Amino acid sequence: MLNTVLMGIMTTYGWFITIFMMIVIIFYSSILVISSLQLRREYQLNRKQTYDDYLNDYYSKPISIIVPAYNEEAGIIQSVRSLLSIHYPSYEIIVVNDGSKDETVAKMIEHYDMVEVHKVIRKQIKTKPIKKIYQSKFLPYLYLVDKDNGGKADALNVGLNFSNFPYFCSLDGDSVLEADAFLKVMKPIIDSNEQVIASGGSIRIANGCHIENGNILNVGLSKNPLVIMQIIEYLRAFLMGRVGLSRHNLLLIISGAFGVFSKHWVLQAGGYKTDTVGEDMELVVRIHRLLKERKLDKKIGYVPDPVCWTEVPESMTYLRRQRSRWHRGLFESLWTHRKLTFNPKYGSIGFISFPYFWIVEFLGPVVELSGFIYIILSLFFGGVYIEFAILIFFLSCLYGSFFSMAAVLLEEWSLRRYPKLDQILKLFVYSLTETLWYRPLTVFWRCEGIWQSIKGETSWGEMKRKGVSK
Amino acid sequence: MWGKELLYLSIATVGIICILGIILLYLVLRKVIENRQKNKINQYKERLSEPLFSFILSPEMSRSLIPDNKLKIQAIEQLLDKYVEVLEGDFEKKNLYSLAELYLTDYYKAALKSRNWSKRMNTLYHIEDFKIRLLQSDVKQLINSKRTTREEKVLGLRVLAYFNYENLFEEIHLRYHYFSEYEYRSILLKASDRILDELVISFHKSQIMLQKATLDLLAHKNELKYVPFIESVCHSYSGEIRLRALKTLAAIGYVKDISHYLPLCKSSIWEERMMAAKLLGTIQDEEGLNCLISLLHDPFWWVRSQAAQSIKKYQNGNKILKNVYQTSKDPFAIDMAWEWINKGD
Numbered sequence: 001m002l003n004t005v006l007m008g009i010m011t012t013y014g015w016f017i018t019i020f021m022m023i024v025i026i027f028y029s030s031i032l033v034i035s036s037l038q039l040r041r042e043y044q045l046n047r048k049q050t051y052d053d054y055l056n057d058y059y060s061k062p063i064s065i066i067v068p069a070y071n072e073e074a075g076i077i078q079s080v081r082s083l084l085s086i087h088y089p090s091y092e093i094i095v096v097n098d099g100s101k102d103e104t105v106a107k108m109i110e111h112y113d114m115v116e117v118h119k120v121i122r123k124q125i126k127t128k129p130i131k132k133i134y135q136s137k138f139l140p141y142l143y144l145v146d147k148d149n150g151g152k153a154d155a156l157n158v159g160l161n162f163s164n165f166p167y168f169c170s171l172d173g174d175s176v177l178e179a180d181a182f183l184k185v186m187k188p189i190i191d192s193n194e195q196v197i198a199s200g201g202s203i204r205i206a207n208g209c210h211i212e213n214g215n216i217l218n219v220g221l222s223k224n225p226l227v228i229m230q231i232i233e234y235l236r237a238f239l240m241g242r243v244g245l246s247r248h249n250l251l252l253i254i255s256g257a258f259g260v261f262s263k264h265w266v267l268q269a270g271g272y273k274t275d276t277v278g279e280d281m282e283l284v285v286r287i288h289r290l291l292k293e294r295k296l297d298k299k300i301g302y303v304p305d306p307v308c309w310t311e312v313p314e315s316m317t318y319l320r321r322q323r324s325r326w327h328r329g330l331f332e333s334l335w336t337h338r339k340l341t342f343n344p345k346y347g348s349i350g351f352i353s354f355p356y357f358w359i360v361e362f363l364g365p366v367v368e369l370s371g372f373i374y375i376i377l378s379l380f381f382g383g384v385y386i387e388f389a390i391l392i393f394f395l396s397c398l399y400g401s402f403f404s405m406a407a408v409l410l411e412e413w414s415l416r417r418y419p420k421l422d423q424i425l426k427l428f429v430y431s432l433t434e435t436l437w438y439r440p441l442t443v444f445w446r447c448e449g450i451w452q453s454i455k456g457e458t459s460w461g462e463m464k465r466k467g468v469s470k
Numbered sequence: 471m472w473g474k475e476l477l478y479l480s481i482a483t484v485g486i487i488c489i490l491g492i493i494l495l496y497l498v499l500r501k502v503i504e505n506r507q508k509n510k511i512n513q514y515k516e517r518l519s520e521p522l523f524s525f526i527l528s529p530e531m532s533r534s535l536i537p538d539n540k541l542k543i544q545a546i547e548q549l550l551d552k553y554v555e556v557l558e559g560d561f562e563k564k565n566l567y568s569l570a571e572l573y574l575t576d577y578y579k580a581a582l583k584s585r586n587w588s589k590r591m592n593t594l595y596h597i598e599d600f601k602i603r604l605l606q607s608d609v610k611q612l613i614n615s616k617r618t619t620r621e622e623k624v625l626g627l628r629v630l631a632y633f634n635y636e637n638l639f640e641e642i643h644l645r646y647h648y649f650s651e652y653e654y655r656s657i658l659l660k661a662s663d664r665i666l667d668e669l670v671i672s673f674h675k676s677q678i679m680l681q682k683a684t685l686d687l688l689a690h691k692n693e694l695k696y697v698p699f700i701e702s703v704c705h706s707y708s709g710e711i712r713l714r715a716l717k718t719l720a721a722i723g724y725v726k727d728i729s730h731y732l733p734l735c736k737s738s739i740w741e742e743r744m745m746a747a748k749l750l751g752t753i754q755d756e757e758g759l760n761c762l763i764s765l766l767h768d769p770f771w772w773v774r775s776q777a778a779q780s781i782k783k784y785q786n787g788n789k790i791l792k793n794v795y796q797t798s799k800d801p802f803a804i805d806m807a808w809e810w811i812n813k814g815d
Binding site: 041117118119120122190191192193387390391394397398402405406409412413421424425428 | 473475476479480483486487490493494497498501502505587588650651652653679771775805806808809812813
C-alpha cells in the first residue's frame with residue numbers, strides 16, 4: 001500500500017520536473033533567438049565613431065556619479081581615479097562615506113586635497129544626517145559627503161539628494177569602468193528623446209584581467225575554475241537574458257554594479273529602499289510599477305556592450321554568501337511587489353516578467369535541486385525511475401550546460417572581447433561541465449537563500465576584496 | 471515505458487552538441503583567419519605609414535601606395551583614420567582627402583551597397599571623416615532606399631548637410647518630419663550657414679522637434695546676427711519653445727533691450743523665472759539686480775539656485791549675496807546665499 005503511494009508520488013513528481021524544465025527550456029530558447037538577432041545587427045560596428053558623435057555633441061546630458069563607500073580605504077583612491085579618466089563631456093563625482101570605521105575620509109581628503117564646503121542640499125528623500133561636505137581643490141567636480149552609517153541604499157539616497165545633474169549613476173567601489181561606459185549607456189536615453197529613463201550595460205568579470213590605474217589593458221581569463229564558471233554565467237545572464245528581455249521592455253534588473261537612471265523618475269518613485277538587500281532590483285521594479293500606474297510610455301533600456309568590470313568572489317565561502325544574498329534580494333523585491341503578479345493593470349510586466357522571475361528565477365532552483373535528488377534516489381529504486389532520471393539529467397544538461405555553451409558562442413559571434421583562441425575554447429569546455437558540478441552548487445546556495453528568507457535573516461555577508469587594479 | 475522517448479532525447483542531445491560543435495568550429499576558423507588578416511594588415515600599416523605620411527606632407531605619387539588587394543585598402547583606411555584625427559594644417563588635410571578619394575572611393579561605393587548594416591554605417595562615418603564628395607549621389611541613393619534604417623538615414627543626411635547638399639532642407643521638410651530633436655541636431659550640427667539660414671526663415675512652418683534643434687544650433691553657433699530672430703521667437707511663442715529661445719539668448723549673452731525680459735521674473739511658470747535669472751546672469755545689467763534678488767526668494771529651489779549663481783557673476787555679486795544673507799528673513803534664501811558666498815574661493 002505504502003509502496004504504491006510512494007511510487008505514485010515518484011512518478012507524478014518526475015512528470016512535474018520534466019514538464020517544468022521543458023517549459024523553461026522553451027522560454028530560454030526563444031530569448032536566445034531574440035538576443036542573437038539583436039546582437040548580430042550591431043556586429044562589427046565601429047563603435048568608437050558612433051560614440052564620438054555623442055561626445056562632441058555640446059548638448060549631452062550631464063551625469064552625477066555616486067560612489068557609496070563603506071570601509072573602502074584600500075580601493076577608494078583607485079576607484080575615483082578610474083572615474084577621472086572616463087570619456088564624457090560633463091559629470092560630477094560624489095563619494096558618499098557611509099560612516100566608515102577606517103581611514104576612507106582621511107585618505108580622500110589627503111589625496112585629492114579636499115576642503116570643507118557649505119552647500120544647501122535639497123532633501124527630497126529622507127536619509128540619515130550628513131556630517132560634512134568636502135570638495136576637491138584642484139578637481140571642483142569631485143565631492144565627498146560624510147554621513148552617519150545607514151547602509152548602501154541610504155548612502156545612495158544621500159548622493160541623490162546632493163547631486164546637481166538630471167542623470168545619475170551608482171557605482172560599486174570594486175568596479176572598473178570602460179572609458180566609454182557612459183557614452184554607451186546614455187546612447188539609448190539620448191536616442192529615444194528621453195523615452196528611455198534608465199539604462200544599463202553588461203557587467204564582465206575583472207579577475208584575471210590586467211588592469212592599471214583603472215583602465216583595462218588586457219582581457220584575460222583567471223585560472224580559478226570558480227571564476228571561469230562565473231564568467232560563463234555572466235555571459236549567459238547578460239548576453240542572453242537581458243538583451244532578450246530588454247527588447248520588449250521586460251527588464252526587471254539593472255545591475256547594481258553599474259546603471260544610469262533619470263533622477264526625476266527615481267525621485268518620483270521615492271529613491272532607494274533602505275531595508276532590502278536587493279535595492280537595485282527593487283528600484284527598477286518600483287519604477288516599472290510607477291510607469292504602469294501612471295500609464296506612461298517610458299522604457300528601461302539595456303546595451304549589450306560590456307561597460308563595467310567587477311571583481312567576483314574566488315572562494316566557495318564568499319560565493320556562497322553572495323548567491324544566497326542575491327536570492328534573498330530577489331525574493332524581497334518580488335514579495336514587496338507581489339500584487340503585480342498576473343495583474344492585468346501591469347500588462348506584460350505582470351504577465352511575463354513577474355511570473356518569469358517567480359517561477360524560473362526564484363523557484364527554479366528548488367525544482368532543479370529536487371531533480372538532482374530525484375536522480376540520486378532513483379538509483380536506489382531502480383527500474384522505471386532510472387529512465388526518468390536519465391530523462392531529467394538530459395533536460396538539466398540542456399537547461400544548464402547547453403545554454404551556457406550557446407552564450408559563449410554568442411559572445412564570440414558578436415562582441416568578441418576575448419582576443420585569444422584558447423580563451424574561447426577554454427570557456428566552451430568549461431561550460432560543458434556546468435551541469436556536473438557548478439550548477440548543483442549554485443542551485444543549492446540559492447535554495448539556502450530561500451531558506452534564509454523564510455527564517456527572516458537579513459545579514460549582508462561582507463565580501464573580502466583583493467583589489468582588482470594595480 | 472520511456473524507451474522510445476529516451477532514444478529521441480539522446481538523439482536530440484547528440485544533435486545539439488553537434489550543432490554547437492559545428493558553430494564552434496566555424497567561429498574558431500573565423501578567429502584564426504581574422505587574426506591572420508589582422509597581422510597582415512598591421513604589416514601593411516607598418517610598411518605604408520611612412521610613404522603615406524610623406525604623401526600627405528608633399529603629394530608625390532609613390533608606387534608602393536597603390537592598393538592592389540583588400541587588406542592593403544583596409545590598412546590605408548586605418549592609417550588615414552588615425553591621421554585625420556591628429557592633422558591640423560589645411561594643406562595636409564586636403565592632401566589626405568584627395569588620397570582617400572583616390573584609393574577608397576570605389577571600395578566605399580561597393581560597401582554602401584553591402585548587406586551588412588554595420589558595414590554601411592562604418593562606411594558612412596568614413597565618408598564623413600574623409601569628405602569624399604564624389605560619393606554624394608551614392609549616399610543619397612542609400613538614404614532613399616526602402617530598406618535603409620533610421621540610423622543610416624540620420625547619418626546619411628548629416629553627411630549631405632556637411633557637403634552642403636542643395637536640396638537638403640526640402641528633403642527634411644518633405645520626407646523626414648519624424649526625427650527626434652537629438653537626431654535633427656546631429657544632422658544639422660555641421661551644416662553650412664546657408665542651410666542654417668533656410669532653417670531660420672521657415673522656422674514657423676517647421677515641426678516642434680526641428681524648432682528646438684534649430685534654437686540649440688543657434689546657441690551653439692553663438693552669432694549675434696541671429697539675436698533679433700531669437701528675440702522674436704521668444705516674444706511670439708510660449709511654452710517650451712519660448713524656454714529654449716530664452717536659453718539660447720542666455721547662451722549668446724546679448725539682447726537688445728533687457729527691460730523686455732524683466733517681466734519674466736514674475737512669470738507664473740517657474741522654468742521661465744529660472745531662465746530669466748540665467749539670462750540676467752550672462753547680461754549682467756544693473757537693472758536686473760532687483761529682479762534677481764526677488765528670485766533668490768523664489769519658492770523653487772532651481773530658481774533660487776540660478777538666481778544666486780547669476781548674482782555671483784556680477785562685479786559686486788558677493789557683496790549683494792552677503793547683504794541678503796544678513797538682512798533677509800527667508801531661511802531658504804539665506805541658505806542659498808550662504809552656499810554661493812562660499813563657492814569657488
